[in-house]
Amino acid sequence: MTVGGRVLRAPWRVSTWMATFQIVVGGIVGILTFTLLSVVGSVVLMFAVAGIRRLPLSVLLRCGRMCTRMNRSRFAALRGEPIPAVIQSPPGGPSLRSRVWAEAQQPVVRSRLAYGLLSGVALMPGTAVSMTLWTIGLLGTPIAAYAWALPERNDFGWRLHEPVTLIVLTSVGLLCLYGTPWVVRAMAAWDAAVARRLLAPSRADHLAQRVEVLAESQVRLIDAADAERRRIERDLHDGTQQRLTSLAMNLGIARELLSHLPPEEHKLVVDAHDEAMQTLTELRGFVRGLYPAVLDERGLDAALSGIAARLPVSVCLTVDVVPRPAPTIEAAAYFVVSEALTNVAKHAEADEVHIDVNRLDDRLRIRVVDDGRGGASLEKGTGLRGLRERVISAGGELAIDSPVGGPTVITVELPCVS
Structure with missing residues (x-):
């Protein structure tokens, strides 16, 4: 498609209006998050001055998580680009206060709060600008068609029925109509880029999550290997070792009962008994080294x-x-x-x-x-x-x-x- 074709189709493309909705909804959500975080943050600051930190800070962190979920839902619904969440290890600590403070010091928490405040500051005027441009474009472009229904002069003293005025207003309307799509797309792209930067896992987060997954897999593999050692030890102890013990006992009895045989024949029984005892000793050592039952x-x-x-x-x-x-x-x-x-x-x-x-x-x-x-x-x-x-x-x-x-x-x- 040529450049001219893209410009002419831009106001009517679905992606343009989805970008507009992203900015407008972002502005509404931004007002809510900015107001909520500002109010709660001010309360936290006042309580901190009074020496009370634990409960207000916990409320602020909860509000930050809620605002982040709203913004992630906004991007998933309007851009079809879900922003993955950063998997956080639960903060440890002997008390609620230490756990809340440890969570507050995590970089991902600061990023959530920063985006909640920044989106409110940036998207509120962005919403106003985009809605103003769309209004001018949609109302100004066809003004010549309905100028007869307008008063001859407006509040600014413009002669709305004059051809020159209509040409100027139509030109401004066309400029806004075909220029606004590029403005709202740029604002939406900037909004998405900032959200990915502050809300999505960074490369360090990805590596940390990968290390955590590998560590958990390693623990599971070690547990599975130990469980398999225990199973083999039980099977050998209850099966092979018992049968070998019975064989050694029988050969020992035969060794005593058949002592009247000629030396050469009796030696075969003696050697078989000694070999069975030696094998039994080695098997016990192997089982003990495989996994000692006494340990459990x-x-x-x-x-x-x-x-x-x-x-x-x-x-x-x-x-x-x-x-x-x-x-x-x-x-x-x-x-x-x-x-x-x-x-x-x-x-x-x-x-x-x-x-x-x-x-x-x-x-x-x-x-x-x-x-x-x-x-x-x-x-x-x-x-x-x-x-x-x-x-x-x-x-x-x-x-x-x-x-x-x-x-x-x-x-x-x-x-x-x-």
């Missing part, structure tokens, strides 16, 4: 005591985790200590290990100290790297201090949610 039943203290008792070095264990953390965190702590002690037994050449597991508010702190030869590093071997990956997957932090000659100190902090 009796907690970290009992589970870690079992690991310490099997270590070939002296272990001093201290556990103070009251109240108990979430099962996922307990499992992570158990496997962290288990992996650390495995590394001590294999590489440290230590004589003594001290293990301290303590709950400090919302953190679970694990400290493993051995008097071995030191020199441990995350870059050497896979054990410590696997330990670090397990800690990070649980949302924790790992620090290793291991100078050559020892001692080696491994410190782990995990988020502790009961």
